[in-house]
Amino acid sequence: MTIRHELVMSIILAALGLSLITGGTTAYFTDVFSTDNQITTGSLDLGANKETIFQIEDLVPGDTQESRFELTNDGSVDMKEIILHASYEVVDKGEPNNGDNLGNYILVELLLNQDEEETRIFEKTLSELNDNSMPIVESFPAGDIAKNFTVRLTLVDNGEDQSHFQEDQLELNWEFKAIQQDGDAENGE
Amino acid sequence: MGNKDIQSLFKDQCCDINLDQETEGRVGDQFERPPQGKNKPRNVFILHFFKMVMFMYLLLFSAGYVTTNTAAYLTDHQESNGSVSIGKWEQEDIGVSLTGAEEDEQAAP
Numbered sequence A: 001m002t003i004r005h006e007l008v009m010s011i012i013l014a015a016l017g018l019s020l021i022t023g024g025t026t027a028y029f030t031d032v033f034s035t036d037n038q039i040t041t042g043s044l045d046l047g048a049n050k051e052t053i054f055q056i057e058d059l060v061p062g063d064t065q066e067s068r069f070e071l072t073n074d075g076s077v078d079m080k081e082i083i084l085h086a087s088y089e090v091v092d093k094g095e096p097n098n099g100d101n102l103g104n105y106i107l108v109e110l111l112l113n114q115d116e117e118e119t120r121i122f123e124k125t126l127s128e129l130n131d132n133s134m135p136i137v138e139s140f141p142a143g144d145i146a147k148n149f150t151v152r153l154t155l156v157d158n159g160e161d162q163s164h165f166q167e168d169q170l171e172l173n174w175e176f177k178a179i180q181q182d183g184d185a186e187n188g189e
Numbered sequence B: 001m002g003n004k005d006i007q008s009l010f011k012d013q014c015c016d017i018n019l020d021q022e023t024e025g026r027v028g029d030q031f032e033r034p035p036q037g038k039n040k041p042r043n044v045f046i047l048h049f050f051k052m053v054m055f056m057y058l059l060l061f062s063a064g065y066v067t068t069n070t071a072a073y074l075t076d077h078q079e080s081n082g083s084v085s086i087g088k089w090e091q092e093d094i095g096v097s098l099t100g101a102e103e104d105e106q107a108a109p
Helices: A003-022 B003-013 B040-067 B100-107
Strands: A046-048 A052-059 A064-073 A079-091 A106-114 A117-125 A134-140 A147-155 A169-180 B075-086
Touching: A046 A169, A046 B075, A052 A064, A052 A147, A052 A169, A064 A134, A064 B075, A106 A134, A117 A134, A134 A147
Parallel strands: A052 B075
Antiparallel strands: A046 A064, A064 A147, A079 A134, A079 A169, A106 A117, A106 A147, A169 B075
16 A cells, blocks of 8 residues: 555545544434324205295296295305206197297296395296206305295286197206305315 | 420520430439528528427416316206196187277168
8 A cells, every 4th residue: 555545544534533523413302293184075065945846737828826945055065156057848738839939938037035035036938048057046155044035937928829838838947056165275274 | 285385485484495305314303403501591490480389388388287276166966847737728709899989880870
């Protein structure tokens, strides 16, 4: 081993010794505390007190019949809105209608009953409502009281002969779609 | 169209060609081709521009894709049915009613 190598080795050993002397200990205290976390997703559950809203018989021109129903938010998530999709089918039982749509003469009025007040949500004919989504509730928080609605159906008397509608039948299908409130980015503590 | 006609046509258009003479190789070889490098800067510019556009598109698409919120949401449905049946009524007879003046006129001799 040359003098140069010995010198280098000495310097390395000296540095190592110095570092061992001056370096701090790496020992440290530790403690562990574990928490049990639980995350549950909310549920969106729209309830209705009736499966059949209307069961109206023997309607004649000029008649108005009304029916009541209520919607509830049975879930744990606030609803942003409830949308009504309405559709209908005419069963032409009596004289042939010859293209005259009975839906054009059935006027539907939907009212929201709240705090002993009636608020009209819309007034449209069945044909206007058909496949035309209508928002009927804006904001329905979870745990809120039920929303009471009144539906009025009127067979409009157009002043002309409407005898071809006699004994006809309307099959209505109303679908209420509830949409959740937008997510809150800073929910929880 | 004869050779003379073709010759005169080419003479008018761009260049001189003699179809009477036998030529070696293809006829097209006689034309002078533009130098290959002449359109190069323009093509390179288009290529770079295209790359820039693609890069910007991908950048914006990726940024939007990563940063926007999900559109998923909870919904619930409730269906209700109903039926409305139209009644039956007697048809009114369509008659002609006369006004008082018309009745007086008819009653007069």
